[in-house]
Amino acid sequence: MILLGATLIQVSASIVMPLIKQIGGAAASGWRFLLGAVVLLLVFRPRVRTWSRDRWVGAVLFGLAAAVMNQAFFQAIDRLNLGTAVAIEYLGPFLVAALGRKSWRHGLFVLLAALGVMALTRPFGVAPSITGILFAALAGAGWAGYAFASHRVGGDSAGFDGLTVSMCFGAVFTLPMTISSVPVMTAHPGMLLRMLVVAVMATALGFGAEMQALRILPPVLASVLLALDPAVALVVGLIGLHQRVVLWDALGILLVVLAGIGVTMDAAEQSREPAK
Numbered sequence: 001m002i003l004l005g006a007t008l009i010q011v012s013a014s015i016v017m018p019l020i021k022q023i024g025g026a027a028a029s030g031w032r033f034l035l036g037a038v039v040l041l042l043v044f045r046p047r048v049r050t051w052s053r054d055r056w057v058g059a060v061l062f063g064l065a066a067a068v069m070n071q072a073f074f075q076a077i078d079r080l081n082l083g084t085a086v087a088i089e090y091l092g093p094f095l096v097a098a099l100g101r102k103s104w105r106h107g108l109f110v111l112l113a114a115l116g117v118m119a120l121t122r123p124f125g126v127a128p129s130i131t132g133i134l135f136a137a138l139a140g141a142g143w144a145g146y147a148f149a150s151h152r153v154g155g156d157s158a159g160f161d162g163l164t165v166s167m168c169f170g171a172v173f174t175l176p177m178t179i180s181s182v183p184v185m186t187a188h189p190g191m192l193l194r195m196l197v198v199a200v201m202a203t204a205l206g207f208g209a210e211m212q213a214l215r216i217l218p219p220v221l222a223s224v225l226l227a228l229d230p231a232v233a234l235v236v237g238l239i240g241l242h243q244r245v246v247l248w249d250a251l252g253i254l255l256v257v258l259a260g261i262g263v264t265m266d267a268a269e270q271s272r273e274p275a276k
Contacts, residue, residue, distance in 0.1 A: 001209045001210065001212050001213040002209070002210055002213045003228065003232075004209045005205075005206045005207065005208075005209035005210035005213070006206075006210075006228065006229045006232050007232055007236075008201045008202060008205050008206035008209065009201075009202045009206040009207075010082065010086070010229070010232050010233045010236040011201065011236055011240065012197075012198045012201040012202040012206065013073075013077055013082060013202075013233075013236070014082065014236050014237065014240035014241050015194065015197060015198050015201070015240075016028055016032070016074070016194070016195070016198045017077065017241060018194075019031075019191060019194060019195060019198075020074055020077070020078050021078070022184070022191070023181040023184055023185070023191075024078075024181070025071070025074030025075040025077075025078045026071060026074070026075070026174075026177040027177050027178055027180065027181040028074055028195070029067075029070045029071045029073075029074045029174055029177065030171075030174035030175060030176075030177035030178035031178050031181070031185065031195045031199070032070065032195060032198055032199045032202060032203060033066075033067065033070070033167060033170045033171040033173075033174045033199075033203065034171045034174070034175065034178060034199075035195055035196050035199035035200075035203075036167050036171070036199035036200070036202070036203025036204055037164070037167040037168045037170070037171040037203070039196075039199060039200055039203070039204050040160065040163065040164040040167055040168075040203070040204055041164060041168065043160075043204070044160045044161065044164050046160070046161035046162075046164045046165055047161065048161070048165060055162075056165075058149060058162070059162060059165040059166045059169060060166075060169050061145070061149040062146065062149035062162070062166035062169075062170075063165075063166040063167065063168070063169025063170035063171075063172075063173060064145075064149075064169065064170070064173060065142050065143075065145035065146040065149045066142070066146050066149075066166065066167070066170045066207070067142075067169075067170040067173040067174050068138070068139075068141070068142035068145070069089075069139050069142030069143050069145075069146050070139075070142075070170075070174075071174060071177070072135045072136070072138040072139035072142060073085065073089060073135070073136070073139040073142075075131075075132070075135040076088075076089065076132050076133075076135035076136035076139055078132070079128070079129035079131055079132030079135070080128050080129060080132040080133070080136060081128075081237050081243045081244075081245065081249060082233045082234070082236060082237030082241060082243060083230055083231075083233045083234030083235075083237050083238075083243075083245065083249060083253050084120050084128060084136075084249055084252070084253070085132065085135075085136045085139075085233070086136075086229050086230045086232075086233035086234075087116065087117070087120055087230035087233070087234075087252060087253045087256045087257075088117060088120060088133060088136035088137060088140060089136045089137075089139040089140040089143055090140065090143070090227070090229055090230055090256060090260065091113060091117065091137070091140050091256070092137075092139070092140025092141050092142070092143040092144035093140070093143050093144045094113060094227070094256070094259065094260055094263065095110070095113075095144070096144045096148075097263050097264075098110050098113075098259075098263050105262075105266050106263060106266065108262075109259045109260075109262045109263045109266070110259070112255055112258060112259040112262070113255065113256050113259035113260070115255050116251075116252040116253065116254070116255030116256035116259065117252065117256070118252070119248045119249075119251045119252030119255065120248065120249060120252035120253070120256075121133060149166075160208055160211075162211070163207055163208055163211050167203055167207070227256075227257050227259075227260025227261050227263075227264060228257060228260075228261075230253045230256055230257055231253060231257050234249070234250070234253050
């Protein structure tokens with residue numbers, strides 16, 4: 001389910017790229033949340049009358065984290081290759097997982113990921129957009145918060161109720177970003193249809209698949225299981241967007257993926273060890 005969600009989200013990112021160029025990343029992100037929330041409400045019609053205060057707080061935090069993550073991510077992929085942006089973004093949940101356990105092996109994995117980021121940013125050569133890198137890092141912080149908040153919402157809410165309510169809050173948070181683009185979107189139904197496809201793929205199906213996995217996995221382990229996200233993004237960017245991938249990009253993404261897999265295996269091994 002995590003791999004399915006990652007694939008859907010990255011493919012939807014490639015589909016939305018032309019719209020980002022036309023209306024901007026902030027507006028595109030806002031439309032994705034708005035249309036995604038409408039689709040989820042129509043399909044699932046969440047029952048919230050019996051919700052506790054903690055459940056509402058969890059849904060608000062999830063929506064806020066997802067909004068920050070997606071707003072920053074759309075700004076990042078407008079300036080960076082998809083694979084590079086996702087690799088830097090992934091460092092958010094990766095560092096949460098790696099620094100959550102103090103061991104020399106985790107320290108080595110952090111170093112490996114740092115070398116990967118160095119290769120991606122190419123400090124000794126022609127570096128990609130610094131603004132794009134900063135947006136990708138902000139998306140990573142949002143991703144880390146999203147992983148914990150979504151585990152809480154997924155664990156507390158049956159079915160897609162939690163996701164639906166959270167995406168509605170995300171839509172509210174990002175609604176001001178859509179206002180300036182309303183005339184353009186309404187005048188071009190094809191753009192609106194493309195955004196609807198993106199919203200269904202990413203918000204409804206992509207986030208939904210991830211949330212189903214997060215219902216049964218602890219947040220730290222679920223976060224590092226997303227280690228293959230940069231590799232998926234690299235392939236999608238190469239095939240779907242015809243983005244040029246140089247050796248430094250491939251090496252950096254490979255190092256970040258290996259570091260994530262290493263932390264995943266190490267965490268799984270430590271969880272099997274008997275308590276002392």
